[in-house]
Amino acid sequence: MSSPVRLLRDAPLTARNSFGVPARAALLAEVNDARALPGLLAGDGFAGARPLVVGAGSNLLFAGDPDQPVVVLVGDAVTERSNDGAETILRAEAGAQWHDFVMQALARGLGGLENLALIPGTVGAAPIQNIGAYGVEVCERIHAVEAFEPATGRWHRLPAGECAFGYRDSLFKRQPDRFIVTAVEFALSRQPQVRIDYAGLGDALAAAGHAAPTPRQVADAVIEIRRSKLPDPAVLGNAGSFFKNPIVPAGQAEALRAAHPGLPVFPVGPFPADALAHGETPQGPRSKLSAAWLIDDCGWKGHRRGDAGVAATHALVLVNHGSATGAQLLALARDIAASVQERFGVALEPEPRLVGDRW
Numbered sequence: 001m002s003s004p005v006r007l008l009r010d011a012p013l014t015a016r017n018s019f020g021v022p023a024r025a026a027l028l029a030e031v032n033d034a035r036a037l038p039g040l041l042a043g044d045g046f047a048g049a050r051p052l053v054v055g056a057g058s059n060l061l062f063a064g065d066p067d068q069p070v071v072v073l074v075g076d077a078v079t080e081r082s083n084d085g086a087e088t089i090l091r092a093e094a095g096a097q098w099h100d101f102v103m104q105a106l107a108r109g110l111g112g113l114e115n116l117a118l119i120p121g122t123v124g125a126a127p128i129q130n131i132g133a134y135g136v137e138v139c140e141r142i143h144a145v146e147a148f149e150p151a152t153g154r155w156h157r158l159p160a161g162e163c164a165f166g167y168r169d170s171l172f173k174r175q176p177d178r179f180i181v182t183a184v185e186f187a188l189s190r191q192p193q194v195r196i197d198y199a200g201l202g203d204a205l206a207a208a209g210h211a212a213p214t215p216r217q218v219a220d221a222v223i224e225i226r227r228s229k230l231p232d233p234a235v236l237g238n239a240g241s242f243f244k245n246p247i248v249p250a251g252q253a254e255a256l257r258a259a260h261p262g263l264p265v266f267p268v269g270p271f272p273a274d275a276l277a278h279g280e281t282p283q284g285p286r287s288k289l290s291a292a293w294l295i296d297d298c299g300w301k302g303h304r305r306g307d308a309g310v311a312a313t314h315a316l317v318l319v320n321h322g323s324a325t326g327a328q329l330l331a332l333a334r335d336i337a338a339s340v341q342e343r344f345g346v347a348l349e350p351e352p353r354l355v356g357d358r359w
Contacts, residue, residue, distance in 0.1 A: 004033035017057030020237035034182035055122035064356020094124025111192025111215035135198035139165035237320030253287035
């Protein structure tokens, strides 16, 4: 049986982030068994520190070396917790690769995650970011999140309703040093209602002759679309969408669309009640704008500054053409956001977690 923990000193992180930017960790622990966390975090090099938990590194940017020890959860077991014939609860350990897990669920005849196929990263990162794509957010299928709280030494099993999920947001993202997500439980259906109303997805399925598509056919269409639009991180370093789609008051969105008729605008659901606890104030109806359209209209698609650039196929994707540093990519992102603010009066926020600097 493999050791529950492997310790590495002065560990290179270039291969542990999908941007492929250089960084090093003074101390890194690969954890195969989450039950080893209490002992690890009480030991030399970790005691009293705030560890940086890294999954596949697909949603962070190293703008500098981390000033804390790094923990990588690599346990990837998937087990069935319950099955009533219509719905199955699957539990996946945090180190499982997200896309592999989605395809494994589909192979078991379980639907609900097919719109989220080919998103890079691990299962443990999914609830933190509340990943979403093609009209679906992962919180819709999360049953519970299992996590360890280093400060108290307590283990938690948080039902989805206690995770404060929002657009690309969660309790775990708002309090990044409080919990270490160790496993996630998903409620998946054997009689799923597929969601294909997102722009382009229904058309792709219709073109393939799928009038009543199965979850696997939806996943295949999503995979094809993503591969046609988004560069493969293994070929061209990137972290997927770098900016969130901004959410603004509905009146502001309509004024912007009147001035720029091509701007995509999407309605947003009710203001989340939990946001009040975080100092936010509801301001009536809200709308979501396409950050990709705003950036493209400012002329950034395909832009390159040394080895830091914007993908030629998608304006939301910052890319490393080879030897860009995280600081160079961050400087480019700041300039992009400044130009969107100046032209449209709209603030952009990054999706990835920034390490070694602030936005």
